[in-house]
Amino acid sequence: MTDPSPQFVAAWQDLTGEFEAPGIGPNPSEELPSSEVEQVNRAYEKSAAAGRERALKAFRDLLERRMDTFRETAEEAAEKSGRAELKNAEAREGPLKTAGARRASVFGRNLDLLYQYLGITYEELSAVTAISKSTLNAFIRERPSPALGSVFQVGTGLGVHPTVLLAGYPELEIWEEAADPASLASGSSLPSEIENSRLRRTTEPMNRLLDGEAPDGEAFDAEAFDAEAFDVDDLGGANGPAEWLRRVEDVAQKLAPYFPSPGGALGAVIGWHHGGLKGAGLAAAAGHRYRLAVEQRDLEGFRCPGPFIESCLRRKLRHRYWE
Incomplete structure (x- = not known):
């Protein structure tokens, strides 16, 4: 060597x-x-x-x-x-199914949000989506994994793309990273308070508020309530679903002129629940941008979303912002 x-x-x-x-x-x-x-x-x-x-x-x-x-x-x-x-496929099956079911269950929660916001009955929701009352009740209360056809059926009936119906906080984060709301809305701009706000995960405290699980406490200060900044511990004395409804109506009205479609208005409801004011802007922008993929102007003689949903939104928004 x-x-x-x-x-x-x-x-x-x-x-x-x-x-x-x-x-x-x-x-x-x-x-x-x-x-x-x-x-x-x-x-x-x-x-x-x-x-x-x-x-x-x-x-x-x-x-x-x-x-x-x-x-x-x-x-x-x-x-x-x-x-x-x-x-290890057999061992992976359980965790994968659990993860899939957990993510799919957000559909039931989001459907419940729209049902609460629109203020309609199960009979009316069943009529516009052509899904039985018992199945709708199961989606909303039990939250099983829905069939893909059912998701598209609800989306077509309400004018909300399945992407938005299945959206939670992770989707809002992706939308925020992928494009700003203005580009999603084909050039529309957002109100400055939404443009400058920060996306925050609000799902769980919002669920408590909507489900009326806020602990008893001092009188709720509606003016001080900030969906982007509040903590679970700050919900003492909140007026449960009534306060949730009042706040989401304010947000939907604020965004409706910028995203003038049922998909935009109802997207704001879902986005606000999961991501506060910024989440409402992101989901409203997505719902409006994707509307053409679900809205059917002549589905064998029927229009979806139809005049009933539009009348519900007109009542909530106090204006008609779409053609």
Whole structure:
């Protein structure tokens, strides 16, 4: 075995110290083939500059070989991991189903939000969506995973795209990152207080407010109530569903001129519940932008959303903001 010259050893130790390459030791004879060590030694015999250049090339070539080995090992590990995943399919089934059911249950909550906001009966909701009262009750109260066709059916009947019907706080975050509300709304701008507000997760405290679970306490200060800033502990004395309804009506009215469609107005209801004022703007923008994918002007003679839903919204909004 060819021993490296002292100059080569010194240069190699400088390189390993400078670049801190993992797995490469300070002794070049333990890292390189004898033929390569000999080539570097011969270069040093010519000049120090030639030796340093050849030592650096040997170090770089070694790194590239190691990288190739790492890539091959990583690919082998990825393939093995993939095979392990398939073998663990049965164990993964439970967690995946639980996660899917939890995310799908947001449909029932959002349908409940729209039902509460519109102030209609189960019979009326059943009539406009063509879904039985018992099934609607199950969606809203028991929140099972809905069939995909049912989600689209409700969306078409109400004029709200399934993307919005299935939206919770994670979707609001994605919409905020993907595009600002103005671009979602094809150039419309938002009121400054919404444009400048911050997205906050409000789902759980809003649920408590809507479900009337706020603890007894001092009188509720409606003016001080801020959907973006309140904490669960601040809900003492809140007037439950009545206060939720008053606040969501205010938000929907504020946004309706900017997103003039049933999808925009009802999107604001869902977004405000899950993400406060900014969430209302994001969901209203999405609901308005996606409206053409669900609104049917002539569905075998019927218009969806029909005049009943529009009349409910006109009553809530005190104006008609769509054609």
